[in-house]
Amino acid sequence: MDVLAIFPEWLITHGAALMVVLPLMMGALCAVLPNERLAWLLVMIVTLICAVTGLGVLLTIMGGDSMSYAMGGWDPPKGIALEIDGLSAPVMLLISVMAVLCSIYALPATIAEVEPRKRAPFYAAFLVCFAGLLGMVATGDAFNVFVFLEVSSISTYVLVAMGSSRDRRALHSAYRYLILGSIGATFFVIGIGFLYMETGTLNMADMARVLRELDGGSRVSQVAFGFIIVGLGLKLAMFPLHMWLPGAYAHSPTYVTAFLASTATKAALYLLIRFIFTVFDPNVDYVAVIVTRLIVGVAVVGMLFASLQAIFQTDIRRALAYSSVAQVGYMLLGIGLATAGSVSAGYLHLINHAVIKGALFIAVGAFWYRFGITRVADMRGLGKTMPLTMGAFMIAGLSLIGLPFTAGFVSKYNLASAAADKGWWWAVAVIMFTSIFAIIYIGQMLKVAYFDDPHEIDGVAVVRNEAPLAMLIPLWILAGLSIVIGMGFDGGFVVEASEGAAKAIGFGPFVDGGFGFTAELNGLPENGLSAEVAP
Amino acid sequence: MSPHVILRVVSKFLIPLIALFAFYVQFHGDFGPGGGFQAGVILAASVILYALIFGLDAAKKAIPPSWVRIGMTAGVLIYGGTGVLTWILGENFLGYNVLAHDAAHGQHYGILAVELGVFVTVTSVMLAIFYAFGSRQPDLTDEDW
Amino acid sequence: MLTSFFEHYNYMVVIVLMMTGLYVVFASRNLVKKLVGLSVFQTSVFLLYITVGKVKGGQPPILVDDHASTSEIVKLAAAGGDVATHSSDVIYSNPLPHVLILTAIVVGVATLAIGLALVVRIREVYGTVEEGEIDAIDYRYNLEGTES
Numbered sequence: 001m002d003v004l005a006i007f008p009e010w011l012i013t014h015g016a017a018l019m020v021v022l023p024l025m026m027g028a029l030c031a032v033l034p035n036e037r038l039a040w041l042l043v044m045i046v047t048l049i050c051a052v053t054g055l056g057v058l059l060t061i062m063g064g065d066s067m068s069y070a071m072g073g074w075d076p077p078k079g080i081a082l083e084i085d086g087l088s089a090p091v092m093l094l095i096s097v098m099a100v101l102c103s104i105y106a107l108p109a110t111i112a113e114v115e116p117r118k119r120a121p122f123y124a125a126f127l128v129c130f131a132g133l134l135g136m137v138a139t140g141d142a143f144n145v146f147v148f149l150e151v152s153s154i155s156t157y158v159l160v161a162m163g164s165s166r167d168r169r170a171l172h173s174a175y176r177y178l179i180l181g182s183i184g185a186t187f188f189v190i191g192i193g194f195l196y197m198e199t200g201t202l203n204m205a206d207m208a209r210v211l212r213e214l215d216g217g218s219r220v221s222q223v224a225f226g227f228i229i230v231g232l233g234l235k236l237a238m239f240p241l242h243m244w245l246p247g248a249y250a251h252s253p254t255y256v257t258a259f260l261a262s263t264a265t266k267a268a269l270y271l272l273i274r275f276i277f278t279v280f281d282p283n284v285d286y287v288a289v290i291v292t293r294l295i296v297g298v299a300v301v302g303m304l305f306a307s308l309q310a311i312f313q314t315d316i317r318r319a320l321a322y323s324s325v326a327q328v329g330y331m332l333l334g335i336g337l338a339t340a341g342s343v344s345a346g347y348l349h350l351i352n353h354a355v356i357k358g359a360l361f362i363a364v365g366a367f368w369y370r371f372g373i374t375r376v377a378d379m380r381g382l383g384k385t386m387p388l389t390m391g392a393f394m395i396a397g398l399s400l401i402g403l404p405f406t407a408g409f410v411s412k413y414n415l416a417s418a419a420a421d422k423g424w425w426w427a428v429a430v431i432m433f434t435s436i437f438a439i440i441y442i443g444q445m446l447k448v449a450y451f452d453d454p455h456e457i458d459g460v461a462v463v464r465n466e467a468p469l470a471m472l473i474p475l476w477i478l479a480g481l482s483i484v485i486g487m488g489f490d491g492g493f494v495v496e497a498s499e500g501a502a503k504a505i506g507f508g509p510f511v512d513g514g515f516g517f518t519a520e521l522n523g524l525p526e527n528g529l530s531a532e533v534a535p
Numbered sequence: 536m537s538p539h540v541i542l543r544v545v546s547k548f549l550i551p552l553i554a555l556f557a558f559y560v561q562f563h564g565d566f567g568p569g570g571g572f573q574a575g576v577i578l579a580a581s582v583i584l585y586a587l588i589f590g591l592d593a594a595k596k597a598i599p600p601s602w603v604r605i606g607m608t609a610g611v612l613i614y615g616g617t618g619v620l621t622w623i624l625g626e627n628f629l630g631y632n633v634l635a636h637d638a639a640h641g642q643h644y645g646i647l648a649v650e651l652g653v654f655v656t657v658t659s660v661m662l663a664i665f666y667a668f669g670s671r672q673p674d675l676t677d678e679d680w
Numbered sequence: 681m682l683t684s685f686f687e688h689y690n691y692m693v694v695i696v697l698m699m700t701g702l703y704v705v706f707a708s709r710n711l712v713k714k715l716v717g718l719s720v721f722q723t724s725v726f727l728l729y730i731t732v733g734k735v736k737g738g739q740p741p742i743l744v745d746d747h748a749s750t751s752e753i754v755k756l757a758a759a760g761g762d763v764a765t766h767s768s769d770v771i772y773s774n775p776l777p778h779v780l781i782l783t784a785i786v787v788g789v790a791t792l793a794i795g796l797a798l799v800v801r802i803r804e805v806y807g808t809v810e811e812g813e814i815d816a817i818d819y820r821y822n823l824e825g826t827e828s
Contacts (some may be wrong), residue, residue, distance in 0.1 A: 014622060014627075014628065017627070017628040021615060021618060021628060024611070024615065025611060025612060025615035028607065028608045028611035028612060028615075029608055029612065030610060031604070031607065032604055032605060032607075032608045040584065069627065069628075070626055070627055072627060072629040072630050073626050073627045073629075073630030073631075073632060143783075146784075147783055147787070150787045150791075154787075154790055154791060157794055157798075161798055161801070164801065164805070168805050168806075169818055169821075171798055171801050171802045171805060172802060172814055173820070174798055175711060175795065175798045175799070175802065178791065178794065178795050178798065179705060179714055179715075179718060179795075182718055182722070182791050183702070183705065183718070183721070186721060186722055186725055189725055190725055190728065190782060193728055193729050193732075196776075196777075197732055202776075224773070254652055269702060316649075378827075392634060433705075484741060515826055534670070566742070566743075567742050568742070572782065572786055664793050667721075667797070668796070668797070668800065671800065671804075
């Protein structure tokens with residue numbers, strides 16, 4: 001069945017630009033809408049259009065083409081082009097789908113958490129953030145990445161600060177996130193500046209070509225690499241640079257946390273993969289050493305420490321936030337191993353984690369909405385009082401741990417087998433260890449929910465009071481997705497997409513480019529980078 | 536005699552000139568330094584100067600906050616609308632070549648349109664920020680200055 | 681070594697500003713001062729881009745021809761032709777960093793605006809803009825066991 005034939009021709013041709021431009025313009029429109037229902041409706045329409053377009057783009061890419069869209073009719077490398085290939089298309093679809101599901105959840109959540117006057121601008125900020133994230137992933141020009149990075153980040157600071165109606169600590173968390181995020185973005189732009197000095201161009205594919213001609217470049221490129229890694233690391237909450245994340249996730253509105261946890265760090269991770277493997281030559285020694293030593297080291301330490309910290313948190317969302325930092329460590333471990341299998345596994349974990357964390361945070365939001373629960377200890381008896389919601393939370397939690405037949409198991413198994421293929425048995429041990437920690441912190445939540453009695457108010461037990469339908473639908477869609485991905489162990493749609501992503505590194509428009517250059521970019525080798533030394 | 540005669544007289548002379556300069560910078564962006572962002576900030580600066588000297592309420596009567604809110608959106612929509620227009624006419628997004636009978640004029644009109652959008656948005660945003668910050672405290676009366 | 685230092689004085693200035701800005705962000709406990717440090721840090725980046733865009737003997741990157749030949753050049757560029765050989769009598773500095781920095785300045789302004797708005801709100805809610813005092817107030821708020 002050719003699904004692609006359903007999509008109109010112009011949607012696929014202009015799809016990339018449509019996905020970036022439509023939310024941006026509609027975000028501006030949303031800010032002046034008088035009625036917040038109208039604003040919510042606009043958000044739903046825009047995110048649905050983007051999700052459909054994203055699906056069309058992904059199907060086109062998986063059919064073998066790659067898309068290059070020259071903005072303004074000016075061809076790259078002089079002009080700015082949107083380049084979509086096997087690495088970016090799944091992430092774009094992921095961001096759009098998560099936006100749709102979180103926006104369904106938003107209808108009751110925003111009414112409970114944001115003041116009436118501020119709801120329409122809140123949705124406007126959400127649309128701008130959405131546009132920024134999509135633009136970041138779609139573009140093929142390095143400075144354009146910075147622009148969209150800042151567009152999404154600045155609207156994120158605003159979104160996080162909107163939690164102050166509910167919890168005033170959101171303001172300070174947003175401020176801290178602003179300072180750290182701006183430093184990260186500025187480091188990134190310094191790196192781009194140095195790359196521009198070295199290569200004379202801003203188009204990522206052209207930079208890749210010039211850097212390979214220069215055999216990895218001089219000290220300038222090395223410095224640029226360092227700055228870019230630190231800058232992006234701050235955005236994706238790489239271990240020592242993750243300090244903004246727990247505060248931002250714990251105090252922002254629940255809708256914002258669910259959306260950000262599943263998209264913001266993922267887009268930055270995509271950029272990291274893009275810069276390490278496509279723009280910079282991964283076989284040059286400075287890149288190989290930093291990737292296989294520093295990034296792996298940071299990933300492992302992050303996994304262990306953050307999982308440990310998650311165990312001791314009393315607030316549910318803080319615990320899940322530290323868990324997110326640990327899961328980012330998994331993805332970075334996949335990148336650091338630098339084989340085709342491991343990058344594919346890391347990418348798969350990116351998608352799975354987005355689905356899982358989205359479900360978890362929506363469930364936690366539903367708990368707050370019905371009962372005002374924010375602490376783990378208060379989750380007593382939720383298995384009886386909110387069985388459907390808690391059921392989805394349990395499925396997502398088990399998926400996070402990595403139970404077989406769930407999504408988490410697929411990505412952890414792939415990652416562990418990629419590490420074993422490379423002979424890094426200590427990495428397999430670390431993956432096991434952190435899964436045990438995950439069992440502890442998820443387990444304590446499940447135990448409290450299912451094995452303790454519900455709260456009593458004046459001696460009478462609280463009765464069953466399920467979350468509203470608008471929250472249950474996206475929650476169960478996401479929980480169901482994690483089971484579906486888990487079932488399709490060897491060849492489901494998502495696994496295929498992530499293997500395509502790993503293959504796309506070094507292929508696609510970044511080689512046989514929209515402007516016609518071909519270069520022998522090395523695809524990822526099966527057994528690791530040629531320039532690295534055995535550990 | 537009100538205590539700030541010099542300020543008021545000089546600013547009444549200068550503020551229109553500043554606004555005029557803003558428009559000069561806006562249109563001169565084709566041929567020299569200038570363009571939408573710079574011009575927007577200069578125009579906003581003239582209104583802010585007016586607000587500083589004559590009071591925020593007077594400035595709000597001159598440029599009402601509702602205009603400012605609509606201006607922010609209108610500018611973005613003008614910019615995006617130019618792009619959508621080029622889409623409808625067949626080019627890629629923001630491909631100005633199709634906007635007129637030949638490419639050079641098309642580029643010219645396209646840049647004028649998007650710079651207009653940028654100008655309106657930047658002025659409105661700067662004024663919105665000023666109004667938002669300024670409204671949080673009551674205006675100082677002349678005697679308290 | 682001294683000639684090398686003076687030949688690259690623009691980088692020295694950039695480094696000094698960058699480190700000063702970063703130090704102020706980390707070390708100061710007042711929220712407004714942190715924002716000031718952030719601004720200084722971002723300004724150093726602007727200088728970095730623009731000073732490397734200068735070409736030796738280059739004029740500011742504005743076409744010196746009169747209006748008629750400007751439109752010739754625009755037409756040629758729009759048709760995809762090679763513009764460089766036609767205006768090669770005059771050496772221009774690189775215009776691209778200027779464009780990039782305009783964008784970056786706008787980004788910096790937006791960040792500063794949001795940062796200051798947050799500081800104003802924090803001042804209204806907490807009554808102070810010193811980070812130590814804010815943490816102390818929140819710590820007491822948490823300890824009292826009220827809903828987080």
